[in-house]
Amino acid sequence: MSNNQTEQPKRTRYSSSREKHETRILQAAEGVFAQFGYNGATLDTIAERAGLSKQNMLYYFASKQQLYQQVLKNVLDIWMDSMALLEQPGKEPAAKLESYIRKKIDLSRTRPNGSKVFAAEIINGAPHLSDDIKTRLLPRLEADIKLVESWIREGKIDPIDPKHLFFMIWSTTQTYADFSAQIEIILGKTKLTDDDFEDAARLVSQVILKGTGAQRQEG
Amino acid sequence: MSNNQTEQPKRTRYSSSREKHETRILQAAEGVFAQFGYNGATLDTIAERAGLSKQNMLYYFASKQQLYQQVLKNVLDIWMDSMALLEQPGKEPAAKLESYIRKKIDLSRTRPNGSKVFAAEIINGAPHLSDDIKTRLLPRLEADIKLVESWIREGKIDPIDPKHLFFMIWSTTQTYADFSAQIEIILGKTKLTDDDFEDAARLVSQVILKGTGAQRQEG
DNA sequence: GTCTATAAGGGGATAGAC
DNA sequence: GTCTATCCCCTTATAGAC
Incomplete structure (x- = not known):
């Protein structure tokens, strides 16, 4: 046939x-x-x-569930891509951290809705995030944690719990997507501009690089 | 009668x-x-x-709406109380900032649900937050912004946009309430302990104080 | 692949007895 | 103040014609 x-x-x-x-x-x-x-x-x-x-x-x-889970999966894929920024060969920790921070803030600018969906899902206790998805992130993160630990051992940054450092980077960068409604009110805008995101990237990078000792000189 | x-x-x-x-x-x-x-x-x-x-x-x-709005109002009241920590007389900026950070992390520990409700409301674009409530926060914040600006003028901290500094403090402290599900998975716990919150308070304080120049010496 | 019709259940809110 | 009963709309999902 x-x-x-x-x-x-x-x-x-x-x-x-x-x-x-x-x-x-x-x-x-x-x-x-x-x-x-x-x-x-x-x-x-x-x-x-x-x-x-x-x-x-x-x-x-x-079904609604199926559609929602596909949306979640897409967001997670994007997130995982951004983590690769930490592992550019031949760069100093300061440059790698800044790339990572800038990439995450750029995601907040270009895909705010994806970030919001993911954030709401986590706030509600991640009821729809399958274990499969949950465990995709961890191995990737483990590698990044080991990298930061090596920087500490080599004295390139201050001794800081890498996990909490990531919590800090994620929260400070994603806040410009997730809480944009609040930020817009405070900045007196109806919508955040590219300049606002550039301000955010500069400030977050500056404080975290200096605050972790990755950058010694004045920002 | x-x-x-x-x-x-x-x-x-x-x-x-x-x-x-x-x-x-x-x-x-x-x-x-x-x-x-x-x-x-x-x-x-x-x-x-x-x-x-x-x-x-x-x-x-x-009604459901009325109940929900009372919950929101209570959270906002608590939040506004915490802002007073910046204005303790006779303290250095570093001490004031650290008090504020520690207070906010303590709120994440003791009232995580309130923080989550508020966060979800903002993520969704604050549809239930009446203008009355929206405008309660701003005057209070304006005073705190002026305070930070005076620290900058006096050279006590680096020149940093105060608004973005607050976004950074709020996001890094509230993440331990709002995203606790994610943090618990990564830390390998079923529930965050007091020690975890103490680690968080120490790290966030250290990076922000050093990163803003409020604390010159090594943490 | 797209449409009309409808089943089936959930959940906010009200009426009124006690 | 608390209970039983119920209204009624909204929304997901399916059945089946075209």
Whole structure:
């Protein structure tokens, strides 16, 4: 027989129509989940923003949970990519830390909704984060922790618990995405500008580099 | 007539029964809103945790919104109290900043749920935070900003945008409440201990004091 | 793949007896 | 102040025609 396809309804690997739809839906979902939370978000709102009907959207993502978990997975992928910034060969700790901080602040600027969805998920106790996903991050982080420990041993930075150092970097950089509503009120803006993010990157880098002893001279 | 009471059903000002109920309900609500978000939290769950029926609870708080807003208000009150720590007379900037940081981390330890409710509200764009509440924080903050600016003018700390300095202090201290689920996984604990919070307070203080130039000597 | 119709359940809020 | 009963809307998800 000429018909030998089995299993999934996927026709070819370049079914661009489906991919376009899925991308639009995921983008819409990221925004709606960020704004209303998992339970506050409705499929109707997401579908409308994506430009199709709720019933039609359910053809692409079979359930709300499934859609949400795909959004979470995408955010986690991006996060893990950013961690690679610590391991550029031939750079000093100060330069590596600054790259990392700037990359994370840039993520807050370009993907604030993803950061918000992830943050809300963690605040609620990570009920939808499967153990599989939970354990993806840890090995990656372990490597980064060992790297920081080696910097301490070599006297390149002050002796500081690496885990808490990462908590500090993550919180100070993600706050510009997660708490943008508050920051906008305080800065007196309706939306943060590129200059605001540049200010943030400069200040966070300066305080953390100097504060950890990675940078000795005055910023 | 001997019966001359008018208006409200409040009998006296020491109706301790009502207060006890309200306190129990608010405490339960803080926990449930923190865990499930505004929309995910149900009145049934809150009432059960508070030890009464949903219908009975609605006698004390007429609606879910009203209950939620009271929870938010309580958190904001606590937050504003903590800001007073910057203005202890006769202390150096380093000591004031450290008091403030330690107070905020202690709030993350003792009132994590309040912090989580507030954080989720901001992440979602502060839809329930009335303008009245929004504007309570700003004047208070303005005073603190002027204080930091005076430290800069007197050369007691490095020149740093005070607003971003506050964003940094808030994010690094509140992360131990808001993102405790993530931190617990990474530290390999089921619950953060007092020692963990002490580690956090020491590290955050050390990096920020040294990083801002408030403390010149090695931590 | 997209549509109409609808099942099925949850959850906020009210009515009224006691 | 507390209880039983109930209204009613909203939302997820499915069935089935086209």
